[in-house]
Amino acid sequence: MENTSRQRIAIIGGGFAGAVTALKLIHASEEPLHLTFFESTHELGRGIAYSTRNNDHLVNGPARLFGLYPDRPNHLADWLSQHAASHGWQPPQGLAFENSFPPRWLFGSYVQDALQTALLDAAQRVKVDKVNQRVTDLQTQGQRYLITAAGGDTWEADKVVLATGLFRAQPGKAFAVAAGLTNDKRLIDDVWRDDAWTHIREDASVLIIGSSLTALDAILSAEKQGFKGSYIGISRRGLLVKRREDADPWPQALQPDNLPDTLRALLRQVQAARHAIRGAGENWQRLPGAVRPHLPQLWTRASLRDKQRFLRHLRPYWEIALHRAAPESGYKFEKILAADRYQQKIGRIIGLRPGPERKIEVLWSQRGDSAPNSLLVDRIINAQGYEFDWRKIEDPLVAHLLQRNLVTVHDTGFGIDADPATGAVIQAGQRRSDSLFAVGHPVRGVVWESNSIPEQLAGATATAQAIAVLLQQEAARETDTESAVLEGASLA
Secondary structure, eight states, rough: OTTTTTTTEEEEEHHHHHHHHHHHHHHHHOOOOEEEEEEEEESOOOTTTOOOTTOOOOOOOOOGGOOSSSTTHHHHHHHHHTTTTGTOOOOTOOOOOGGHHHHHHHHHHHHHHHHHHHHHHHTTTTEEEEESEEEEEEEEEETEEEEEEEOOOOOSSSEEEEOOOOOOOHHHHHHEEGGGGTTTTTEEOOOTOOOGGGGGGGOSSSEOOOHHHHHHHHHHHHHOOOOOOOOEEEEEEEEEEBBBOOOOOOOSSGGGOOOOHHHHHHHHHHHHHHHHHTTOOOTTTTHHHHGGHHHHHHHHHHHHHHHHIIIIIIIIHHHHHHHHHOOOHHHHHHHHHHOOOOEEEEEEEEEEEEEEGGGOOOOETTTTSSSSEEESSSSSEEEEOOEEEGGGGGOOOHHHHHHSSSSBTTTTSSBBBBBTOOOOOEGGGGEEEEEEEEGGGGGGGTSTTTSHHHHHHHHHHHHHHHHHHHHHHHHHHHHHHHHHHHHHHHHH
């Protein structure tokens, strides 16, 4: 018989953050659960990042750092040693599994397997449904939520987790795209879609907008499809992805018991550490790893003004230093650079329009000069990243959440406001919800680096534990109420 007290938990988004939140909730709670995933793709645990099937698209950290169970640091490495061969992958010769950088699709399979194992172990207590539709609306209905999907169907839930993932930045928002190019297949907007690269080997030149790891993924996809031509990169600062090297954190960078209170003070200490590393002849990559463990505390303590200054001036430099390429990917990019097949331009795109001989004309301006320049290319790849400002995202669910005051935009403009310790959403009037939570990319402004695996794992674990505590408290109240009713009936 169906347990009527089963708590209905809706998880909107079935990528890494949503899948891991469910995994951790199954472990954290002893209450009967009914989990409903809303995921528009056909697979849980992948999302955008881990859906690519390109073996050259690797996680950008060694397996020993990316396991789902911090108390079992070899969990991912052990899984790889048992399952990688059956999935058709092995690490480079001589490299141990714990030091390997597996393909992202294989990491997605690992997440799926961990979730499936947890669901099987808890099959008597946890019921799970998957809705293969995109959620378009969420509204309160008494003490519960009413969820509406794109097909018009509705579901009820007691608690909701927003794990909405990434929203692509649209090229037409930053610059003009001529009407004749609007639906042109030579403009690649989704770099992880395999069929986007079908004819690229016929091209002589490709423009890449952006210079992050997404741009590197695009280059690796083009190479895999046999592209032999030239790349032109245009970005605002001209930064290039660096190859990750094995470097222990520099111990003298920051003192945990005396962290700086301002961005200026933090920069002084980081600069001093950088000079010390250089003076010792050590690898500069020892610096990002020394700062990152303190980032949650530094970000929480920082003033809004300092956060905004960081976002405006320093964010690109931090991200290019922290988010480095896996060694194999980095070596491939370095070979392209050495062959003079990549040309970096510093500036911004003004517009795109059809050019002569089936070329695309790119109008752009160099940094510090408003005069337009023109260049002709065969294909354009949009690797400029994602939109984090929910006020600029064209998505019906996001729009309805804001309209209904169920969420509030974070002061930084990155995502929505939430309790950093639990992921509980901060609603209108600074009210902290006890039934609506957010994990991963939506809380980018609350927990910087919440787009990365370690921070998403920590956030999903904290949110799952917070929900588990609430469920336990609610179950205890229900038991007390039932006991009081029975006692009253017996007295009568």
